[in-house]
Amino acid sequence: MNKILKPFEEEKKKKIINLLVLIFTIYCLIVIPFDLINLSPYKSFVYYYISFAGYGILGYYLAKTDFTNIGKLKLSNKTVLLVSSVLFILSFIYFLIDLTNLSIASNEISGVNYFTFITLLLSSSIFLSFRYFEEANEDDEDSLFMKIKNGKLGMLINSISKCSFGIYFVHPLVYIFYKDIVFGSIDILKHNPIKWSSLMIVLVLFTSWGIIWIMSKIPYLEKVSGA
Numbered sequence: 001m002n003k004i005l006k007p008f009e010e011e012k013k014k015k016i017i018n019l020l021v022l023i024f025t026i027y028c029l030i031v032i033p034f035d036l037i038n039l040s041p042y043k044s045f046v047y048y049y050i051s052f053a054g055y056g057i058l059g060y061y062l063a064k065t066d067f068t069n070i071g072k073l074k075l076s077n078k079t080v081l082l083v084s085s086v087l088f089i090l091s092f093i094y095f096l097i098d099l100t101n102l103s104i105a106s107n108e109i110s111g112v113n114y115f116t117f118i119t120l121l122l123s124s125s126i127f128l129s130f131r132y133f134e135e136a137n138e139d140d141e142d143s144l145f146m147k148i149k150n151g152k153l154g155m156l157i158n159s160i161s162k163c164s165f166g167i168y169f170v171h172p173l174v175y176i177f178y179k180d181i182v183f184g185s186i187d188i189l190k191h192n193p194i195k196w197s198s199l200m201i202v203l204v205l206f207t208s209w210g211i212i213w214i215m216s217k218i219p220y221l222e223k224v225s226g227a
Contacts, residue, residue: 013064021061024054025120055114055123062127077136084128091122100197159213160205166212167205174208175200 068075095118113119137145148154160167178200 017057017061017064020054020057024057058120058124059127062124063131067128067132077132081129081132081136084125084132087121088125088129091118091125094118095122096197103197160209163209163212163216166215167208170211171204171208174204174211178203178207 067080068077098118133145134149137143140146148157183196
């Protein structure tokens with residue numbers, strides 16, 4: 001995004017990003033749910049790949065916009081951190097309950113719909129939580145954030161972040177592996193659906209990360225690992 005927008009002046013950049021974010025939001029919340037555009041036979045391709053470019057645009061918008069100054073409203077970094085953290089926790093709880101209910105209804109671990117209001121809220125709030133967690137504590141070397149950033153957990157988060165592009169491409173295969181092969185003979189939804197859904201999220205994330213991390217260390221494969 002930086003390279004694409006480089007030739008434009010700052011004000012022009014803001015207008016372009018605001019427009020793209022608006023289009024992406026309308027696309028996710030109106031066009032996809034109501035199936036307003038007939039993209040057959042390319043619907044799956046557009047849905048799974050082209051549509052996700054919108055998340056890159058949204059990420060750029062969230063990274064570049066100053067949410068401590070919204071019109072006449074002035075907020076501190078800690079206030080934005082608190083609000084975004086609360087939104088993340090609430091949206092994640094709703095997301096997990098909804099995923100569990102869908103899984104029970106279909107009698108299998110349900111996939112995730114990436115283009116819903118809750119998913120957008122969840123993605124945006126966790127992004128802003130990390131951003132303002134850093135901005136609220138970056139000048140304090142003894143803060144919890146700096147201890148996490150400079151510790152093993154910070155290294156792990158940074159590694160997952162670097163591998164995230166590759167994780168996106170490989171995680172559907174990992175999900176199928178766990179759902180159909182590892183847990184295929186177990187009726188996990190008759191036990192504790194919330195526990196199993198949470199476990200699946202953790203397993204898919206860290207297995208996908210491990211695959212991409214290993215690929216990034218192998219000559220030639222690192223070029224296609226996405227890391």
